[in-house]
Amino acid sequence: MFSKLILRLAAFLLIVAALPAAAAVNVFASVPEWAALAREIGGDKVNVFSATNALQDPHRIEARPSLIARARSSQLVVATGAELEIGWLPVVLRESGNAAIQPGQPGYFEAASVVRMLEVPARVDRADGDVHAGGNPHIQLDPRNVLKVADALAARLTLVDPAGAVVYKANLARFSEKWKAAMVRWEQAAAPLKGAPVWVQHRSFPYLADWLGLKELGALEPKAGVEPGSAHLAGILERQKATSAKMILRPAYTRPTASDWLGERARIPVVVLPFTVGGSAEATDLFALFDDTLRRLLAGLK
Amino acid sequence: MAFLRPAALCVALAAAFPAAAFAASDADLKQLRDQLRELRDTYQQRIDALEQRLAAAEARSASASTAAVEAGTTASEAIRSVAEVRATADSAARRPASASTFNPAVSLIIDSKLTRFQRDPSAYRIDGFIPSGGEIGPPRKGFSLGESELAFSANVDHLFRGNARFALAEDDGAGVVEVEEVNVETLALPSGLKMKAGRFLSGVGYLNQQHPHEWDFSDAPLAYKAFFGYRLQNDGVQLRWVAPTELFLELGAEAANGGKFPGAERNANGAGLWTAFAHLGGDIGESSAWQVGLSHVRANPRARGFEDGADHATGAALQHSFSGSSQTWIADFVYKWAPNGNSRERYLKVQGEYLQRRETGELSYNLDADGVAAASSAARFRQSGSYLQAVYQFMPHWRVGVRGDWLRSGTADLGGLDPAGLPILAGYNPTRQTAMVDWSPSEFSRLRLQLARDKSRNGEADNQVWLQYVMSLGAHGAHKF
Numbered sequence: 001m002f003s004k005l006i007l008r009l010a011a012f013l014l015i016v017a018a019l020p021a022a023a024a025v026n027v028f029a030s031v032p033e034w035a036a037l038a039r040e041i042g043g044d045k046v047n048v049f050s051a052t053n054a055l056q057d058p059h060r061i062e063a064r065p066s067l068i069a070r071a072r073s074s075q076l077v078v079a080t081g082a083e084l085e086i087g088w089l090p091v092v093l094r095e096s097g098n099a100a101i102q103p104g105q106p107g108y109f110e111a112a113s114v115v116r117m118l119e120v121p122a123r124v125d126r127a128d129g130d131v132h133a134g135g136n137p138h139i140q141l142d143p144r145n146v147l148k149v150a151d152a153l154a155a156r157l158t159l160v161d162p163a164g165a166v167v168y169k170a171n172l173a174r175f176s177e178k179w180k181a182a183m184v185r186w187e188q189a190a191a192p193l194k195g196a197p198v199w200v201q202h203r204s205f206p207y208l209a210d211w212l213g214l215k216e217l218g219a220l221e222p223k224a225g226v227e228p229g230s231a232h233l234a235g236i237l238e239r240q241k242a243t244s245a246k247m248i249l250r251p252a253y254t255r256p257t258a259s260d261w262l263g264e265r266a267r268i269p270v271v272v273l274p275f276t277v278g279g280s281a282e283a284t285d286l287f288a289l290f291d292d293t294l295r296r297l298l299a300g301l302k
Numbered sequence: 303m304a305f306l307r308p309a310a311l312c313v314a315l316a317a318a319f320p321a322a323a324f325a326a327s328d329a330d331l332k333q334l335r336d337q338l339r340e341l342r343d344t345y346q347q348r349i350d351a352l353e354q355r356l357a358a359a360e361a362r363s364a365s366a367s368t369a370a371v372e373a374g375t376t377a378s379e380a381i382r383s384v385a386e387v388r389a390t391a392d393s394a395a396r397r398p399a400s401a402s403t404f405n406p407a408v409s410l411i412i413d414s415k416l417t418r419f420q421r422d423p424s425a426y427r428i429d430g431f432i433p434s435g436g437e438i439g440p441p442r443k444g445f446s447l448g449e450s451e452l453a454f455s456a457n458v459d460h461l462f463r464g465n466a467r468f469a470l471a472e473d474d475g476a477g478v479v480e481v482e483e484v485n486v487e488t489l490a491l492p493s494g495l496k497m498k499a500g501r502f503l504s505g506v507g508y509l510n511q512q513h514p515h516e517w518d519f520s521d522a523p524l525a526y527k528a529f530f531g532y533r534l535q536n537d538g539v540q541l542r543w544v545a546p547t548e549l550f551l552e553l554g555a556e557a558a559n560g561g562k563f564p565g566a567e568r569n570a571n572g573a574g575l576w577t578a579f580a581h582l583g584g585d586i587g588e589s590s591a592w593q594v595g596l597s598h599v600r601a602n603p604r605a606r607g608f609e610d611g612a613d614h615a616t617g618a619a620l621q622h623s624f625s626g627s628s629q630t631w632i633a634d635f636v637y638k639w640a641p642n643g644n645s646r647e648r649y650l651k652v653q654g655e656y657l658q659r660r661e662t663g664e665l666s667y668n669l670d671a672d673g674v675a676a677a678s679s680a681a682r683f684r685q686s687g688s689y690l691q692a693v694y695q696f697m698p699h700w701r702v703g704v705r706g707d708w709l710r711s712g713t714a715d716l717g718g719l720d721p722a723g724l725p726i727l728a729g730y731n732p733t734r735q736t737a738m739v740d741w742s743p744s745e746f747s748r749l750r751l752q753l754a755r756d757k758s759r760n761g762e763a764d765n766q767v768w769l770q771y772v773m774s775l776g777a778h779g780a781h782k783f
Contacts, residue, residue: 053588055642062638062645063783064591065550065583072494073546087745091780094463094487097494097544104460126746225744227698253644255698 025161028074028101030085031058032277033140034111034149036286038078040175041154045164049074051092054279055253058084059130059225063091071096074107076160078153081110082117082134106159112137114152115145118206129223140276142207143183143290150175182287189294192301197243199236201250201259204275208293217245220258228258240266247300251275271300406456406464407777411515413448414771415441421764428528429760430711430730431685432624433608434563436531440521440756440766447472448770451482451513455779462486465502467513482513482535494544504534505542505554506579506597507655508634516781518651518693520752520768524707524734525657525687529630531563534599538573550583550593564599564628564659566606575601579632583783590639593783597632605666605673610726622724623673624681626663632656636783647698654690659683667719679717686710691736699742707734732758746774 027048029035035050042048049070052058058080061067071077071092079085093102100107117135124133139145154172158165194213201220209216217239222232240262248270250259256270263270273293274283282292417423419440426439441448449469458464467483485500503511509526510533522532538558545551560575561567568574577600583593603626609619633656640649661683666675691705709732714721721728734757740750752768 053643055588056644057646060644060646062591063780064585064638065581065593065783066548066585066591068544068552068783069548069550069584072544073548087780089780091782095544095782097491097496097542099490099492102489126744129744253646255647 025076025157025164026070026074028071028077030077030079030089031140032279033146033286033289034078034080034153036277036289037146037150037153038076038157040286041150041168041171042157042164043167043171045161045167046157051089054274054276054283057253059087061085061088063088063095067092068095071101072098074098074101076156077101077108079108079110080137080139081112082137082139083132084112084137106156109153109156111145111149111152112139114148115139115142118210119203127223129221130225132224136203136206138204138275139207141205141273141293142211143179143186144211145207146286147176147179147183150179178287182290186290186294189298193294193297196247196301197245199240199245199248199262201248201254204251205249205273208273212297217243220248220262227255233258233262236262237265240268244268247271247297249273249297252279269300271296273297404456406454407779409451409453409774409776409778411451411453411513412771412773412775413450413515415446415448415520416769417441417443417446418767419443419764420766421759421762426758427726428524428709428732428758429726430709430714430728430732431528431726432606432683433610433726434528434531435608436527436533436563438522438527438532449480449514451515457489458486461488461490463489494546496542496544498540498542499538501535501537502540504536504556504558504577504599505540506534506577506595506599507632507657508593508595508636508653509655510534511782515772515774518691518701518703519705519736519738520750520770523655523687523689523691523705524709524732524758525655525689528685528687528709528732529564529657529659534577535562536575536577537561538575548584550581552581554579560601560603563606564603564630564661565601566603566625568604574603575599588643589641590637591643591783592637593635595632595634597634599628599630599632601628602626603628603663607669610724620667620723621669623666623669623675624661624663625666626661626681628659628661630657630659638783645695647695649695650692651694652690652692654688656686656688658686665716665719667723677719679719681717681719682715683712685712685714701740701742703736703738703740705734705736705738707732707736709733728760730760732760734758746778748772 025042025046027038027042027046029038029048029050031052032050032054035048038046038048051067051070052061077093079089099105102108112134120135121128121131121133124131150172154168157168190212195215197215197217198209199217199220203219203221203224205214206216208214218236220228220233220236222228245268247268248259248263250256250270250272252272252275259270273296274280274289277283277285277289279289280292283289417440423440423442427433428438449471451467451469453465453467455463455465464486465483469480469482471478471480481501483502485498485502487498488496491497505511509517509523510530526532536556536558538556540554540556542552542554556577557573558575559565559568559573565575577598579595579597581593581595583591585591603624605623605625607621607623609621611620612618613620634654636651636653638649638651641647663681664678665681666678668676670676687709689705689707691703693701693703695701711729711731714727714729716724716727734754736752736754738750738752740748742748748771750768750770750772752770754766754768756764756766
């Protein structure tokens with residue numbers, strides 16, 4: 001009797017599972033910036049879901065049931081890669097039972113695969129904290145990277161949904177043009193930032209620093225992902241006396257304690273950067289993210 | 303600048319040896335001039351060579367920047383692309399060429415404890431319940447090494463993923479390797495279906511699938527110890543399906559050998575234990591997530607043996623056995639809260655499970671060496687157990703937790719048997735209260751202090767102190783919700 005029940009259940013499952021999926025492409029983005037980019041490229045051909053919000057630490061997310069459910073009905077996963085999501089995304093993908101979005105399939109896209117990685121560690125050892133063997137994964141704050149990811153994402157969307165190819169191409173062209181124009185504007189505005197020495201809370205900004213020519217003196221975290229102790233901060237304060245930084249940069253999702261402590265003593269501003277779309281009230285999309293980031297940096301410089 | 307050098311050298315030489323110049327004869331001067339000319343020629347040759355190389359390099363870089371302009375990129379990007387090529391070359395050089403690239407991900411969990419108990423852990427039992435025969439007792443007093451877990455996992459090919467997990471432990475001074483899990487799961491079944499075959503931790507309940515190093519307390523809830531010998535481990539197949547809905551819905555079923563409690567060792571074809579389970583979950587706003595589940599386990603044990611009581615004459619433990627049907631229902635829930643869903647700072651996790659078991663069949667009392675019972679009778683049991691626990695991370699790395707355990711031995715209808723002969727089945731409701739504080743400097747290490755008052759044994763409350771560390775080495779897969 002019981003095995004009959006199981007058989008009936010299995011038959012029911014197969015019938016329900018065979019129901020057709022919705023027409024629009026469901027995109028599962030691991031972080032808000034790729035969700036925003038997918039909206040730019042996909043337009044109304046895609047339904048975009050962002051697995052995290054800007055106030056969450058993308059390293060530490062739980063493989064929540066809601067994420068598994070979303071991954072189950074997605075046709076494309078857009079992740080950062082470089083092990084940023086290693087603590088949760090592999091479980092979400094495996095548990096979803098969705099064969100189309102497993103790594104290696106067209107339905108799984110990693111943004112880090114198309115950009116040049118910075119801070120690739122020469123040695124990989126957990127004694128060094130949260131080390132990412134593939135390099136620093138916070139690639140989104142260099143607009144040149146965004147452009148490359150946009151290109152690759154459009155190609156991937158076309159692969160997953162060939163019917164929308166024309167739309168993706170047109171959207172990409174429009175986005176690229178607008179983005180390049182914005183980059184000229186940003187680079188002009190950011191000229192005073194060139195060579196400005198800064199401290200960073202976590203190594204979140206190497207790509208931003210690389211783009212703008214900021215001089216990162218070091219991170220407040222003694223090791224990636226490890227909260228700084230008072231002795232370490234005192235050491236940084238000493239170094240600040242020797243080579244004085246203009247400001248301390250901190251992404252919106254991190255704890256303010258350490259940055260505020262140092263900022264107060266060194267009498268330099270702590271600049272809280274949105275870090276991703278939604279990280280500040282102003283950063284409503286990718287363009288606004290960079291507008292707001294630059295505005296905050298320039299304000300910090302004064 | 304470089305052209306001036308030989309001339310400057312001549313001047314310097316002339317200046318350095320003025321007296322010699324005046325004193326020298328014409329022949330000497332000629333010789334000196336010849337030498338200087340020779341020197342200048344040599345320098346000229348070297349300079350020419352350098353100039354040629356410089357020109358070649360300039361031509362190359364010019365062509366590179368031309369190419370960059372043609373491609374519509376800026377000069378800075380040209381430099382970047384050169385760097386990129388170098389980075390690619392670097393990474394290509396670093397990439398190991400050997401077959402070890404395909405080695406499975408290996409992880410090792412090490413666990414060690416220091417305990418203080420009032421009662422003898424080797425005489426541990428849960429009164430009111432048929433012994434489950436699992437490793438349910440606390441570790442030995444004092445220092446002890448827990449099970450070290452060694453796990454391997456990798457994709458086998460495009461269709462299968464393999465997992466293996468071994469527990470290395472010590473039993474009476476001898477090292478033993480237990481196969482905790484060895485299974486393959488499918489990667490490419492359509493429509494949200496997943497299949498797993500081999501030995502695996504059953505998907506029933508909430509805690510059952512978690513490995514001991516993931517537990518929030520040092521030991522398993524009493525209900526799991528009494529009903530499954532601390533966890534239900536199956537040799538069989540599992541089929542799971544995730545619904546394509548926004549609300550998480552997972553249905554699953556398993557067919558297994560059922561050779562372990564609540565089943566019994568069997569020599570028969572087909573399956574001896576079946577399970578079915580459903581999990582439902584979702585979010586409440588940004589900060590909260592929940593999951594509830596309902597599971598059923600069914601087994602038909604034949605001659606499931608256990609020991610209880612002692613022979614009056616020899617003092618040897620009496621052997622009994624149960625044959626019949628065993629059905630267990632599990633209702634579970636878990637609720638997690640973290641401000642904005644960011645669990646780095648603070649979070650709260652509340653979980654609880656309720657288990658109920660009904661067993662009907664025949665109880666054979668006092669088996670002799672040939673398995674012939676001194677007495678036997680129809681017997682019925684209806685028992686339940688539950689636990690409720692809350693863990694709160696009040697600042698990064700620090701957590702506190704409390705847990706309550708309740709078991710109800712319920713009604714044991716032993717039919718015609720004398721209850722005095724089976725003292726362990728005498729009605730008793732075991733309870734336990736546990737509190738813990740732990741510190742995790744990273745995701746890979748945890749130190750825990752746990753205090754418990756364990757009343758599993760009727761009339762023998764055990765106040766326990768546990769100090770434990772759990773460390774993860776190597777590749778460490780992400781944990782489930």
